[in-house]
Amino acid sequence: MGRRMKSLPAAALEFFSQRKELGENDFFLSPAFSRSSFLSTFQPPSPDKPVGKRLIPSQTARPPQKIAAPAALATAQPVSEKREALKQLFFGFRECRRCALGATRIKLVFGSGNAQAQIMIIGEAPGADEDQQGLPFVGKAGQLLTAMLASINLDRGTDVFITNVVKCRPPQNRNPETSEIVACSECLTKQIEIIRPKIIVLLGRIAAGTILNSTESISKLRTREHEYKGIPVMVTYHPAALLRNPDYKKPTWEDLQKFRIIFDELKE
Numbered sequence: 450m451g452r453r454m455k456s457l458p459a460a461a462l463e464f465f466s467q468r469k470e471l472g473e474n475d476f477f478l479s480p481a482f483s484r485s486s487f488l489s490t491f492q493p494p495s496p497d498k499p500v501g502k503r504l505i506p507s508q509t510a511r512p513p514q515k516i517a518a519p520a521a522l523a524t525a526q527p528v529s530e531k532r533e534a535l536k537q538l539f540f541g542f543r544e545c546r547r548c549a550l551g552a553t554r555i556k557l558v559f560g561s562g563n564a565q566a567q568i569m570i571i572g573e574a575p576g577a578d579e580d581q582q583g584l585p586f587v588g589k590a591g592q593l594l595t596a597m598l599a600s601i602n603l604d605r606g607t608d609v610f611i612t613n614v615v616k617c618r619p620p621q622n623r624n625p626e627t628s629e630i631v632a633c634s635e636c637l638t639k640q641i642e643i644i645r646p647k648i649i650v651l652l653g654r655i656a657a658g659t660i661l662n663s664t665e666s667i668s669k670l671r672t673r674e675h676e677y678k679g680i681p682v683m684v685t686y687h688p689a690a691l692l693r694n695p696d697y698k699k700p701t702w703e704d705l706q707k708f709r710i711i712f713d714e715l716k717e
């Protein structure tokens with residue numbers, strides 16, 4: 450009997466899984482998502498509504514991007530010093546047992562996206578889907594994050610690099626403990642040093658508390674602009690919080706709009 454051919458998505462997933470095992474970590478498997486699926490569940494406020502001191506100009510809207518097909522897609526990045534440095538960092542942490550999470554993880558979730566991105570997004574910790582695939586933000590919250598980025602015309606494969614405060618899944622998705630965050634901080638610090646983004650976006654209380662060394666709530670932190678080692682930092686709600694509490698969608702949309710304007714100003 451002839452060998453049964455794998456479906457294209459299954460074959461692609463296997464291929465990229467093998468590449469990842471070989472350390473080719475600088476690519477992105479795009480989960481199926483729909484930009485409209487985010488926007489349809491959320492009615493953005495008027496584009497001319499003032500946000501903070503800034504006015505959101507309606508003319509800043511760019512033409513809609515192509516929506517990724519619901520199959521595993523790869524965005525290969527050019528070889529670069531940053532990519533090589535990230536690869537070496539990944540090799541250094543691939544077998545990491547600096548904290549107890551190393552013993553229970555399936556896969557270490559180092560990060561994904563463009564090593565040369567100007568935007569770095571930092572979340573909390575991998576969940577079950579991320580632990581299985583070794584990639585950050587690939588579950589429901591990840592699909593929402595992808596749609597959130599698309600809503601401000603950003604592509605998560607080319608425009609951003611995404612990672613978490615801790616690289617291994619805490620059991621039962623509990624919050625990472627302080628000792629685990631401290632143990633993993635070397636990896637995150639080096640990732641930021643290598644990528645040297647123009648702006649950092651922190652998703653949720655754990656990421657904000659870690660990078661900004663603050664115990665303030667997200668509702669307070671999101672109203673101010675911050676800085677980490679000279680890099681502008683913005684704070685907003687974690688997509689998982691939006692899934693739990695739809696009331697966070699409106700302030701998050703405002704944050705996204707504000708972020709897009711600040712990022713465009715930084716690029717100029």
Ligand code: SF4
Pocket residue numbers: 542545546547548549550551552557615616617629632633636
């Ligand atoms: S969470 Fe970080 S410090 Fe702990 S084992 Fe994983 S990579 Fe190492």
